[in-house]
Amino acid sequence: MYNKDWAKVDTKSLPVIKTEIPGPRSREMHARASKYMKGYSSQVRLFPVVFETGKGCTLTDVDGNVYIDFSSGIYVTGLGHCHPKISEAVATYAHKLMNCHDFTTEIKMKLLEKLASITMGDLNGIQLYDSGTTAVEAGLRCARAATGKFEFISFWRDFHGKTMGAVSCAIVDKSQGMRAPGFFLAPRPNCYRCPFKMKHPECDCYCAEFLENIMKNETTGQVAAIVLEPIQGWGGSIVPPDDFMPKLRQLCDKYGILLFADEVLTCMGRTGKMFCMEHWNITPDITTLGKGFGNGFPVTAMCVSDKYKENIEKISASSSYGGNPMACAAALASIEVIEEENLCERSAHLGEVFLKRMNKMKDEHPIVGDVRGKGCLLAIELVKDKNTKEPFDEAGKLVYQRAFSKGLAWVPAGHILRLSPPLIMEDDLALKGLDIIDEAIGEVEKELGY
Numbered sequence: 001m002y003n004k005d006w007a008k009v010d011t012k013s014l015p016v017i018k019t020e021i022p023g024p025r026s027r028e029m030h031a032r033a034s035k036y037m038k039g040y041s042s043q044v045r046l047f048p049v050v051f052e053t054g055k056g057c058t059l060t061d062v063d064g065n066v067y068i069d070f071s072s073g074i075y076v077t078g079l080g081h082c083h084p085k086i087s088e089a090v091a092t093y094a095h096k097l098m099n100c101h102d103f104t105t106e107i108k109m110k111l112l113e114k115l116a117s118i119t120m121g122d123l124n125g126i127q128l129y130d131s132g133t134t135a136v137e138a139g140l141r142c143a144r145a146a147t148g149k150f151e152f153i154s155f156w157r158d159f160h161g162k163t164m165g166a167v168s169c170a171i172v173d174k175s176q177g178m179r180a181p182g183f184f185l186a187p188r189p190n191c192y193r194c195p196f197k198m199k200h201p202e203c204d205c206y207c208a209e210f211l212e213n214i215m216k217n218e219t220t221g222q223v224a225a226i227v228l229e230p231i232q233g234w235g236g237s238i239v240p241p242d243d244f245m246p247k248l249r250q251l252c253d254k255y256g257i258l259l260f261a262d263e264v265l266t267c268m269g270r271t272g273k274m275f276c277m278e279h280w281n282i283t284p285d286i287t288t289l290g291k292g293f294g295n296g297f298p299v300t301a302m303c304v305s306d307k308y309k310e311n312i313e314k315i316s317a318s319s320s321y322g323g324n325p326m327a328c329a330a331a332l333a334s335i336e337v338i339e340e341e342n343l344c345e346r347s348a349h350l351g352e353v354f355l356k357r358m359n360k361m362k363d364e365h366p367i368v369g370d371v372r373g374k375g376c377l378l379a380i381e382l383v384k385d386k387n388t389k390e391p392f393d394e395a396g397k398l399v400y401q402r403a404f405s406k407g408l409a410w411v412p413a414g415h416i417l418r419l420s421p422p423l424i425m426e427d428d429l430a431l432k433g434l435d436i437i438d439e440a441i442g443e444v445e446k447e448l449g450y
């Protein structure tokens, strides 16, 4: 079903490396662009290749080198690059009607009906945006409007975007100064590196219990919402234990706090379910969607439960680009493709294929401390020593660069190697990409004296 001809590749011949990479044209173009463009991600800084085309699960650079894609952009193109149904949907509206502010269009009506029919529970109050961070900001404003309270609790190392409210929900580095008043952070479960040095399940998920301490001792008791990523993405594909989310829901209900699940990264099948919260069958009061929602077209959403949805009227919710016809066409086509091609099941299956191979790497490599993930949201954590678990940033950088130069386009984060392949990837291509990582880890171990 998922294996459409448009994305078919000859796995045996991949990747194709024709030049030293980044190749001469890449280097020349990047040098010209970077005279002006500042603030590149570490992904680009460590490997400044210039891409020209993408098709399915491969990317081709301007020197003709073809890479296996383990990045999906940045957790975005889950259905592969340039899926014909999505490209055609966008092209249709690029020729028909590009923007008419937040007036209803037929395509928007269809998207809203479809989205409301697939979201969990009664998350039927919807507003559309053009980036994850603006959807998160709207969610924060809506939580304040709905509760009349103004404080927020979010979690260590979660990421929610780069506007002021979203930034304030995360660890703020010195260069950015302080987070906005009223935002508090709590430890969240990371069973490989438990913040309380306990063991699950004996800990009885103390992270959830500890939140009451934060509420009592740090906030003024005016918490509007607890905001979290259901699975921590940027932080390193950290999956909470199964008892965490139900406990969080209970706590929110006990104190009249809204549960705000930021699914910008985890939605649309990325973790093997349409929405990540389905893994625990816990419906949030507010959720935000992005990245895979338009498979590369900038379209995001804030969804609010029936009980609170009228509050969206109070927050001046519309925006210049949110819900433009091309965006709605991209999102609707993406949802249809996920359903038609059974891509949630596909994602769950791929997760098993990846984890089996990654666990083998963990057994065989002294610097692989942990492997984890769900569906196509995965990570390999590198450590200097499996007992001390000291993070191995230098190895992370080297493995990333080494694998990239062998033809694997992917996403680094210090000592955590993050893997976010498209949901449509064939098993044999996935295994080929994993072979490249395995080889790169082995080479770096040798180089670093392991």
Ligand SMILES: Cc1ncc(COP(=O)(O)O)c(C=O)c1O
Binding pocket: 130, 131, 132, 133, 134, 136, 159, 160, 161, 162, 229, 233, 234, 262, 263, 264, 265, 266, 290, 291
């Ligand atoms: C969980 C989460 N929320 C929000 C955002 C912000 O999305 P955007 O970059 O589209 O503003 C991101 C981006 O990585 C994210 O991972």
